[in-house]
Amino acid sequence: MQRHDRGTAVSRLIQAGFLVGLVLIWYLAATRWGVNRLLLPNPVAVYSDLLDILLSGEFVEDLQTTLGELAAAFAISATGGLALGYLISRSRYWIDVLEPLFAAVYAIPIILFLPLFVLFFGLGPASKIALGATISFFPIVINTIAGFGHVDRLLVTAARSMGASDYHLFRYVLLPAASPVILTGLRMGFTTALLSIIGSETLASLAGLGHRIVHLAEAMEMARMFAYIVFVIAIAVTLNAIVSALEARGKRN
């Protein structure tokens, strides 16, 4: 036990050393070794820009755009994926027919269709919402089918023979049995929606956090761009942590 604790302490130390070393190398590369400032800005400048972004609140508008698109896309894909997944899972036959089809489409990088979405919906938020909803629909519908479709038959028969109504069967048998897999699907859908929205903002857009980073890259404002990258990564990691925590909590109940 004690030995294990010491091992953990050593690896924490190594991790901290690794990260400190990385920042140190970055600092030295930017200040001493003459790496071009347009490729690698000074970390101190990045830090002060990050503080400036946070304190001045200039990030609020872009963050609102991105989060608004994310909320709309996830609402659409979650509703559609859950409803369609449940309907399909009611029949063994439709599971056999449609599940491989969804899995096949899921394997295609749907980001390829972004130019089409831009053609249909323009450069504004609508094309980001449509693409995010499409991409995140697939993990949700696949997991919903898997969750509802593979509930133990014995449980359903037992509940029926004890006189459970459709509602009772759904509420007390199907839903609890299926929810762990479905929650995983919702979490995956949320993560992919976030990724594809930031991605499509980076590729073709007028506003949002991804657009801001590209804009700064084109203006060669490297320190501020790095600061925004740090900010976006922090937002993404926080959102993913929240969703994972919600998933774990939902599974415990």
Place this chain on the structure above:
Amino acid sequence: MVAASNRRSTLGTLVRRPWLARLLVIAALFVLWEVVARWLVDPLFLSPPSRVIASLDTVFTTRGVPAALQLTLFELMIAFALAVALGLVLGLAIGLQPLVRRSFFPIVLLLYGMPQVTILPLFILFFGIGAASKIAFGVTHGVFPIIVTVVAGVQNLKPILLTSARSMGASRWQIFRYVIFPHMVPSFFAGMRLGMSGVLLGVLLAELYVSIAGIGYFTTLFTQNFDPTKLLGLIGVLAAMAIALNALVRRAEIHFARWRS
């Protein structure tokens, strides 16, 4: 009477075959697309599939498109090869030593969970708009799932196998070839499949981002010219490429995981 019921049951069994019904669903979707594109939507925005397929050759005869497609395929294959090699080496280096694993695996997982698309502009600045940036971005997308599955595969190895191989005088290479490698084959190929999806995503993101050369130039051009026939043709070819590469890796996975069952 008997004949009629017989016929109905043949039809019934035909539709009851899932793969046939699947084909029918796909066919119905294409018919729907054809009808919508032909009569309901402005032809500036959507072309019917019949026209897209019939004029697929005009996509290939557009100057520069074949070269761009070839280059994308080349980038995908180089990026995948690099991601597999790098993922294997890093995965073994991290997975085989408990202390190294405990220290660096969390860092790998942290990096894996980051939205890499935020640093796409950086890749273009560092590596230019040519093939290098696309290969590099594909590698960083593909390498993490491979590292993670290699580490997981090595962890499943029973220590007694290593000890007994060593006590029988096996060399490092022999241990790797005959003990470690066969045991991580299933998870390794699962990792390769995930790595391939990552590489496809990374390379295609970078291709679409650079709009003054390659695939990204042509998708932008066709979009701005309101030429959905060519746009759909080009996207269709790329999607076919992605499906073929995915299928190839999946085949390899099934083939190499066979000895287990």
